[in-house]
Amino acid sequence: MADQLHTHHRQRVLERFRRFGLAAFADHEVLELLLFFAIPRADTNGTAHRLLERFGSLHAVLEAPAAQLQQVEGIGPRAADLLTLCFALVSRYQMDVDRMEQYSEPLNNAERIGAYFIPQLQTEREEVLLAAYLDGAGRVIKCEEVARGGRSHVQVDPYKIASGALFCQAAGVAIAHNHPNGAARPSEQDLRVTAELESALRGLGIELVDHCIVARDKFCSVKRIRAAQQYIPITRR
The missing domain is CATH 1.10.150.20 (5' to 3' exonuclease, C-terminal subdomain)
Known part of the structure; x- marks a missing residue:
């Protein structure tokens, strides 16, 4: 009882x-x-x-x-x-x-996205892929490591990134990976993977805000390159 x-x-x-x-x-x-x-x-x-x-x-x-x-x-x-x-x-x-x-400013342009990801990636000796899930105002809800590869390659899994975005109820996603021994310039594979991920997220009503590529203290915006069809390195000050 x-x-x-x-x-x-x-x-x-x-x-x-x-x-x-x-x-x-x-x-x-x-x-x-x-x-x-x-x-x-x-x-x-x-x-x-x-x-x-x-x-x-x-x-x-x-x-x-x-x-x-x-x-x-x-x-x-x-x-x-x-x-x-x-x-x-x-x-x-x-x-x-x-x-x-510390990252309360919205990630709504290439400079802010680069400034956000550079400190997290510039000292990595392997290629690492990060995904930042953003709310409707571009503020970071969550940032996580999605994949880790070798010194010249990292596997991008669109399904994993899309699942993370849905779990966070994100409106947008900004991704970044580093080139430890290379330049802040996308490869043909980087451009192809960006397009595939962008398409997968668009089908869920989620925006791929940008894909940032980091090499030491420099970065490039894949979105900017695709829009302008040229590469201009940006040095963080």
């Missing part, structure tokens, strides 16, 4: 979270909910109150070392690990947000 009561109570708490989020929860209820995932059957409400009494606030609980957390009745190694993981995750989240905000 006690197990059934705990189960029904947990279901109600979880349903309240799904409907209203944490805004509908007091601090002890936030801890109670969190501890559901580390303490399978026991009543975590009392443990949550004891944590707040011991440390004084929600943030102090999350910042507390695992050894101190385990001094509280009801907190074992698994629960302590979960609480410290949550704090570490918040820190990691903020670091990631800060990193992305």
Whole structure:
């Protein structure tokens, strides 16, 4: 009977979270909910109150070392690990947000796209393909490494890039790869792959904003080359 009561109570708490989020929860209820995932059957409400009494606030609980957390009745190694993981995750989240905000300007022209990709590719000794998924304003939603090859070739998988764009609900994609031992100039294969990817994305209603090729501190825009039918190296200043 006690197990059934705990189960029904947990279901109600979880349903309240799904409907209203944490805004509908007091601090002890936030801890109670969190501890559901580390303490399978026991009543975590009392443990949550004891944590707040011991440390004084929600943030102090999350910042507390695992050894101190385990001094509280009801907190074992698994629960302590979960609480410290949550704090570490918040820190990691903020670091990631800060990193992305460094590139808050929209990638809506060749110079900005080149400036975005050069620092990520100029020291690579192998060819690496990156894809930046963009929102409707050209801001980066996510940037990921799509492929890594040898010193003179990297395989482009249009399906993988299209899948990544759909997953991010992106409006556009900017891709880039490097020529470690070459010039910032597209090969015939680069031009062909660009056209194939552009066609695949267009069929999904997604724009291929540009394909950037990086060689040390220089880059070229395949889109610009195709439009002007000439190559002009651009040196980042």
